[in-house]
Amino acid sequence: MFGHFATGITVITTAGADGPAGFACQAFAPLSLDPPLVLFCPQAGSDTWRRIRDAGLFCVNVLAADQRDVSRLFGTRGADRFAAVSWSPAPSGSPVLADVLTWADCRLEAIHQGGDHAIVTGRVTTLGPCRDTTPLLFHKSRYTTTTPISPYDPPEVADTLLSWPRHTDWI
Numbered sequence: 001m002f003g004h005f006a007t008g009i010t011v012i013t014t015a016g017a018d019g020p021a022g023f024a025c026q027a028f029a030p031l032s033l034d035p036p037l038v039l040f041c042p043q044a045g046s047d048t049w050r051r052i053r054d055a056g057l058f059c060v061n062v063l064a065a066d067q068r069d070v071s072r073l074f075g076t077r078g079a080d081r082f083a084a085v086s087w088s089p090a091p092s093g094s095p096v097l098a099d100v101l102t103w104a105d106c107r108l109e110a111i112h113q114g115g116d117h118a119i120v121t122g123r124v125t126t127l128g129p130c131r132d133t134t135p136l137l138f139h140k141s142r143y144t145t146t147t148p149i150s151p152y153d154p155p156e157v158a159d160t161l162l163s164w165p166r167h168t169d170w171i
Helices: 047-055 068-074
Strands: 010-016 019-025 028-032 037-040 057-062 087-089 095-097 102-114 117-127 136-139 142-145
Antiparallel strands (some): 010 057, 136 142
């Protein structure tokens, strides 16, 4: 049933004494505008989650439609993920993967238990620029994307959804 719910794909990254770490994450959402918060849900027993928790800092890398291979790489256990991708440090030092749609550098805010996952909130400290392309989505067990948006159509803003002064950047 929930396979019919389309999700964006992110890679959550961090850096610490053991080097960079990251994992592919579909369970991500913007949470609050004031203060600017996001949430993601890692598997509670994950070694990568432990490293993110210990660092207290992370970067959300929103994947673009042409980054299926990056999603597969960061979704594979035991892969040498950072040897195969280019990246640069965000202000926190967490990796910003090359060519992502956009990114958000964050500080760990709170952790809640959610069954076999953690529900993690983070305070956004820096927003990266947005690439002019479509996002990578997952729907019905397949990668997909949105159709291109006409540059002649104005952005739609729903008053009941989260909005940001730069609403096309936040939602």
